[in-house]
Amino acid sequence: MTDSSLLSDYPVHTEIEVAWGEMDALQHVNNAVYFRYFETARIDYCQALDLMKILSASNIGPVVSETSCRYKLPVTFPDTLVVGSRIIEVKDDRFTMEYAVLSRKHQAISTLGKATIVMFDFKTGHKAPLPQSVIEHIDAVESRSNR
Incomplete structure (x- = not known):
């Protein structure tokens, strides 16, 4: 299996080196x-969206309202x-992201995650x-993505 086949449903990929101190x-x-x-x-996903650039003039930005994690394999x-x-759901004032x-x-998915991101007006x-x-x-x- 390759990265692309295991993550083909996820349009944005972020590479991270595990640090010794994270154990x-x-x-x-x-x-x-x-x-x-x-x-x-x-x-990285927000940068792919140009989200911060789009929202900076309006003082509206994304905040995490909920997040979760499922551990499948120790790293x-x-x-x-x-x-x-990837984003799996879009509503009027929020979107839901999934991570793999x-x-x-191990050439395997070790962890799955999810987050709900709400748009927040920092002025009001x-x-x-x-x-x-x-x-x-x-x-x-x-x-x-290849979905």
Whole structure:
């Protein structure tokens, strides 16, 4: 199996080298570290959308309202991970992302994750609608996957 076949449904791929210091006393990557991996992948996806550029003028931006992780296979140093990310649902004021973490050492998906991202108006302190231009960018990015 290759990265592309295991992550073909994920249009954005983020490569991450496992650091020695990310392992815990049980000699595998600590469970909390995966949320940093997801964050890195989420930022890469947002850059693919030009999300920060689109939203910076309006003081509206994405905030994580919920996130989860399912561990399938322990990861250890050394390893290179590839985090695939995709958006599976778009609503008026939010979207839901999914992540799949591929361990190159094991050639298997080690971890699955999910996050709900809400648009937030930093001027008013309230939720904001997801701009149509962002929805169009999401559609363009998602059309790159082999789904």
